[in-house]
Amino acid sequence: MLKNTLFPKKEARLYMAFMHVTFASLLIGGLMGLLQTLSRSGQFKLPFGINYYTILTVHGVILGLVLTTFFIVGFQFALMGKTVGISDKQRKWGWIAFWTMLIGTIIAATTILVGQANVLYTFYAPLRAHAAFYIGLALVIVGSWIAVFVNFRQLYVWKKANPGQKSPLLAFMVTINMAMWFIASLGVATSVLVQFIPWSLGYAATINVLLSRTLFWYFGHPLVYFWLLPAYMAWYAIIPKIIGGKLFSDSLARMSFILLLMFSIPVGFHHQLTEPGIDPTWKFIQVVLTFMVVIPTLMTAFSIFATFEITGRRKGHKGLFGWFKRLPWKDVRFLAPFIGMVAFIPGGAGGIVNASHQMNTLIHNTIWVTGHFHLTVATTVILTFFGIAYWLVPHLTGRRLTPKLNKLGIIQTIIWTVGMTIMSTSMHIQGLLGGPRRSDFSNYAGGEQVSTWISYQVAQAVGGTILFIGIILMIYIFIQLAFFAPRGIQEFPIAEEEVDADPTPKILENWYLWIGITVALILFAYTIPVIDIIKHSPPGSLPFDWPIGR
């Protein structure tokens, strides 16, 4: 399929539907973020008696679960449409996926907004939200599963039509990400369907808290990889085209995605390191498995910078760093994801601290963690998603990213970088000093420690305000690209292989093998500890409504 041909209208409409929800979520969630930082500064009170934890739940659910999932499913549909095509029937199922997810979102969001689900996006038992909250979340997941199977089917049909050919790289990557998402979300879906819904409706008297948390984190870590892999797709297979280069290595890209699939799931205990009731040896085993992701991460870093250098040198830029200076800094499609990559360096370093068996105790549940994922998700991933949106949205609407909008995009990127540097750095420092996360403003017992925390919370409000300005600007750019920019053809950039590239080994597409290893690793890491948790479970927990104001 030609990259410069636009999608048929009815196809583009499906992909755009996901983008509209994404950017609506950004606005709503971003506003909550701003209110959180203002409230935590101690200088402002939330108006109309709004509860801090209501808006925090909205922020976490809408940005962490809704925005990300909608963008990813929509972007991946567009990638599949471009590389392997979509049939009419598949497109109809795509719409069913969209509506199921949207209805689920609306049900969950309404339940939160009326104050019946102040449980935060992790909804830890035995805090009990209204059943509609869990049902809404379950619908979002079921909707995403429909997308999973449509994507699988798309690749399968293409394979049948092109026997013996290797699948397009981006289609392969989408399939890996969806396989991971499906295997991982089985955990949280089991917990929601078997534990939470019957218990919240009163059919089950009690709930096994530790088991529900273990199932949640079996899902929770791969969730962050589900956010990250689409960014990697852009780094591996789209950015090279934007800077005028070629794919570094098709095989290495596939290999690193396979490793990410294998080592993303059997690692959830690194979120539960300070919990009672879990054998520390199993915690340690999962810590070791967690660190295996260092391998694909280093491979990714290498191939990205190698692409930059090879491309620059081919264009004739000399000297040790000549190629670096000449990267297309003024092209927002490059700059935004590039800053995302840079943010991943401190983000990754922080992640090493978090996952370390012992150092984790220092930062667990402090605001350091919030600083960490605003670098990784809310900068690395989000700036890459913005970088994608700058060309994807006009490509879908038959418009162009004009020089003026490009410039606004660059300003947006800078605002985001400044705001996030301030907010995230002050969160990291406050966290190291013991300041807790997920907490409204409080003087606690007073004293020096607390007043130091508060001064960092004021800095976070400054950063948060700058970030919110960035969000307004991004929404403006999105509306322009969606409805007002001049008509034209915006390129859908997909990098090609070198003409003399090594052939990709067949084994890299042996799905039985890779999914088999993934499942084996999961069974190894979880079977014994989960049996232990079930065998030694204490009396279950009754539901608690009043602590969340119900």
Place this chain on the structure above:
Amino acid sequence: MHLHKYEKIWLTFGLGSLALFLVIIGFAAFWKGTHPMSHIETIDPQNVEAHESFKPENLGLREVAEGKYAVNIVASAFNYNIGTDADGKPVKKIRVPKGSTVLFQITTKDVVHGFQVAGTNVNMMVEPGHVSRLETVMKNAGEFTVVCNEYCGIGHHQMFATVEVYE
């Protein structure tokens, strides 16, 4: 699959550092005993008083031997019950001399809570049905804020206490 020479160097260096790093944390965990808190002991969350340590009269600070202390705490939304003082008032501050060994034992009657003595290595989750237990040496003097760092409801940020380590 072809690997570039520089990539081989890069990956060898990376994997070497990773292996060294894992050996260090493994050594610290299994030979030096620095595992994160992972106490395994269950309790009925509806009846925590049945456990010797959490009987109302056993809550709070006790000196168990010369320079050794135990603190028993029952967490509930949004309070740490650290026993009562001589006047029958709830204790909000735990005072221990510098250099003493302190064993924290804590459980919850309702939802999940956190227990962090900010500025020290005491940081653990408190979950219904389980006892969390951690022993540490209070090496530095000062006032340390105890915070609940796991969301437990709309009064979460009002759940705190103080540990004072005096010279």
